[in-house]
Structures are given as C-alpha cells and as structure tokens.
Amino acid sequence: MAMDTERLNECMNRIARGWFQAMPEGQWTSAQLFWAEAGGIIYSSTIAADIDGQPRTVSQPKDVHDALRELREGMAEPGRGTWISVSMSLTPQGVLETNYNWDRRFYWGDQEGFPWAPDTRDGAVDSPSDDQFLAELERFPREPMMIPAWYPRRGLAEQSAGAASTDDATHAVNPDADARFTEVLASKGALPEDIRPLMDAWGWPGIVESVRNTIAHAIRQVPEELKSALAGEQGDEARAKALVEFRDGVAKGAMASVYRSGSIVAIRLVQEYHAVHGGTLQGVDAFANAAPLEQYREEAAMRPVIELIFSRILAIATTDLSARFGTEIPA
Template sequence: MVDDARIQDCHRRIAEGWLPLMPEGQWSVSYLFWAPAGKAVYTETTAIDREGKAHPLSQPPAVHEALHELRDAMSDPQRGAWISSEFKLTDDGVLEASFNWDRRFYWGVHAGSPWAPDPDPDTPDVPDDNAFVDELERYPREHLFLPAWYPRHRVVDGERLDDAALDPRRADPDHHDRFETPRNAAVSLPDEVKPLQDAWGWPGVFASINDAVLGNMDRREGREADALLGETGDHERDAALDALIDDAVASTMLVLDRSPALASVRLLREWLAVRGERGPANLEAANRGDALAALLDRTGEVGDAARVTRARLESIVRLVVEDNVDDRFDAVS
C-alpha cells in the first residue's frame, strides 16, 4: 500500500535540501534529473538565473537519500519502481515532480541525451542492460508492466544467461532435454490477436502467456510428461494438452487478477479498438486502482463491469495460449 505521508515527507526533504543551494534573489527556477541504475545514480541539477543562464549544481547527500527513499515508497509489487525522475523547483519553493516508469534513458553528452542513444554505434549504452536487470531484481515487475525494450537477461562475458541459469529446475538436463523441441519451437499469435502486438500492455501479456506455457510445461513430470509428448497414446495426449492450456490460462489470469483493474480495462479497450467494437456500457465502472480480483465479488455496476472485463480478457488469453501450445506440440508430432 502506498504510504502517502512518507512520500510527502520525501518531497519536503528534497525541497529543503535543494533550496539552500540557490542564491536568494539571483535565480528563477532549477531542474533536477535523477535516475538510479545498477551501482550508479545518473543525475544532473541545473539552476537558471535571472538572465536565463544555466548553472550546474551538486545536490547534498540528504537529497539523494530522500530520492532513494521516495523511489522505494512509490514502488509497487506489480509495477516495480520508476526508472527516472525529473523535478522543478521554483524560487518561491514550489516543487514539481514527474516520474518515468517505462522509458529507457541514455546518459552522456551527446545530443538527445538522456532520451536518445548516442548516434555513434561504437559507443556503448550507459547504463548498460545489466544495470537495468539489477533494477528489475530490486523492484520486480509483472510482465504486463515491463516495456518491450527492457532487458530480461543478464549478460556475462558477452554471453546471455539462459533460463537454466535463472531457474534451477530447468538446469536438470534430463528434464530439460525432454521438452527441448516444444520449448524451442517457433510460436505465433492468432491472426485476430496480431493487431495487439504494439498495443498498450499487450506485449507484456503475451510475454506472461509464453512464460506460463513454458513454466507449466516444465512442471510436468512422469506420466504427465509422457502424455504431453504423445508417448501414452492420442487420448491421453489430448487430455494433457487441454490441461496444460487450462493451467497456462489460469497462471496468466492470476497476473491480471493481481494487477489494478484499470490496467485490465485499458487492455480490453485496446482489443475493442483494433476490432472496431463498442465496449460494455458499464466498462468504466471497473476503471479503478483496486486489484481486479478485489472487484469480482462486488455487487452492482462495479462488480458487473469487473466480471465482464475479466471474462473478455480470459477468452483472448485462451486464444493465444491455445495457439502457443499447438505451435509447440505440433513440432513434436
């Protein structure tokens, strides 16, 4: 739960530590960019004097401490922590803040920094991918809230760590090898879902679906694994595939259930938009910050909207899961 009092206290401490840096009567506004990544903090403070000239400043340790605490206070179990922040302090002590949750920044002296990479292809990105993975480990995000650019894997000595390095269960070579073909099979989206590839939130949902299929597949052992691989006959194989689909759908919906209902409403809006459909009349009633699961048992318009939203999303998720599983196990046949 967000601690508003703690957040307000952090804002107060930032302003109180920053304001004394400004010579009274000699400046009009000051700007601060602050972004931690890995073991470093990338920051710049500039004061604009009465003549419009910019002057660099260094923030005291107390401001950095307050910023670290602010980021932690604003973090969310599903959404993680913001990536960077920007502040504006006016000469009358008014502090304004904005927070970037989804956009990568590139530190340097090149044109376009911090929002564009260095145009020199030989210049490595700063921060590098591993620094962002560090932040993801500190403040995990559900796939729904993970931007497409965000690195998922650490690179060591030029080699990307694969899932076996991150998941000890997959490090069992015998278990891993049994599912090598379906694991490595190419998968595609159903045609009716492909327009969502670039829609808000859906790339994260598709990543969650893929993880759910692979994770539930890897949990199959013994006769369940035999059945999935068609080693016990067609009847058992069909039943095993249906069970895998059901489990992967349930795993994906658990992520959506724990996320704010307003995210699910936005996902459904994106689906309706690409299909040119009108949504349920009461859809906005579920556009709330509460977890979707918390609204499902409500009576009245809010509960009705939440249940309709979830049912529609589950039907889309099932379409994608079915294609994902079919693509993987068609490769086994």
C-alpha cells in the same frame, strides 16, 4: 505504497530544503531537476534559469540524493516495482512540483531530446546499459505485465519471430525429465497473428512472457499420468484431450497474475489492445480508478475486460503449445 505519508513528506522536505539552499540567492527564476538510478549509479541533472533566462548548472548536496534514493525505495510496490526516474521543478517561492516516470526509458548524455531520445551519433552507446536496467528489475521486481515493452529481458523470446526463449532452452536439459518433453521445452513456440502487433504495446510483452514462463514450468512438472497421454501413447483422442487440459491449465496460471493486479492493469491492457486493433469496449472507463480487480470480477462492465484478456492468453498458449507439440490444439 510502502512509504507512509509522514515519511514521504519528510523526504520531500529534505529535497526541497537541500535544493533551495544550493541555489544562488536572488539570481534565478526557475529550476529543473532530473534524477534517476540504474545499476547502482545515480544520474542527475539540475538546471536553473538565471534572471536573464540563461541556463545554469546546479550541484545538488548529498542529502538531496540520499532523500531521493530513500523516496524511490520507499515508493516501491509489490509486483509493480518502483519509478524509473523523476522530474522536479522548484520556484524561488519554494514550490516543489514532482512528476514520476514508472514506464519510460531514459537516455543519459548531451544528445538532442535528452533524456527521452537515444544518442544516434556514430559510436554512441546507450547509457544506462541494458544490464543496469536489468539490475534494477532484480532489485525492484515487477510482474510481467508491469514491465514496459522496451525493457530488456533475460530469456524473453524473440517475440516477432515466435522463437523459443533462450532461458527456456537453457533450462531444458533436465535429467529427471522425459527426453520427449525436454525436446518440447527446447522447441520453438509461436505467437498468434493478432498478438504480434501488441509486442510494442504496454503490458502485452509481459503477458506473453508470463504465458511462456508458465508453459516452461508446467512442462517440467508434467505428472506421469498426463505425460503419457501428451506423448500420444494413449491414442490421438486422448492426446487431444490432454493437450486441451494442459493448455487450459497454462492459461489459468498466466491469468492469475492479472487477477492479483488492480483493475487499472486489466483496463489498460484492454485499452492498449484496442489502440492497436481498433474498436472500443464500452463501460470500462469508470473503473479506471476503481478498487482492486477482486471486487469487480462479477461486475457486468468488468467481465468483458477479463474475457478479452483471457481469450488472448488462451490464444497465446494454444499457438505456442501447438507449435511445440507439432499438432493443432482444439480451441
């Protein structure tokens, strides 16, 4: 976390002090604050319960909003971004409790289930919009596996159908690329059957996007000596060998982003995998709050975690490239 403890405490004190001063003295028993920012717009609601238990709206002073915005920016982490919204409670005794939401979409409005349920009434439009959330992703970038499944993406393929990404197709017209590889880049990839159910699970849509982004980059950068083999100009055996080499490089490149993340990321990916497909992987729960993954690559309990993730990344790359090149790539 970029923000040090002293600065964090200063922000929290400003929030508590400004909020407390905005409350009607002696006329409330509890208060709840929801605060979020998307696309440069602040979404904020503060509701206090009066002595009869009736809800009352409270208007927050500017300094509370400034402190919350500073807190959100200060808590941003490289590769993880920052929290999407925060919920706080305040008591008349001045006790402030905080719950940060890093992964869940919120919906603004007066609909039932606010802020976690969308407005399903006729003509309702989601607020914030997808563009606003995309603006936040540009402002606070996340590595692919840190992007929740619901998060809008520019250029992410229609995963359930296995279609090629719009972004890849847009970039496919490269005057320096061989026409054959421009065609491969623009063609449709595919997903392994056991990956498709994971497209609503935490982290896995980002893994798929990471593989496909790596494929797109690799295809644009194919060295000439490998290009002729991949094109089949050196015979079928040479082409099969070149495809395996190319696929393995893609998988290792996509896996590198998992290596850069903490062990908790790898463990959560595996937990989500087993939640969808069943089964368990013994011995990993103790690592849930462990140090960065780098320190545990050789630990017996972590090896199965990494092996499962890498095997699925390898399967995604194999299926996608097999579809693009129109030939089955050996496992």
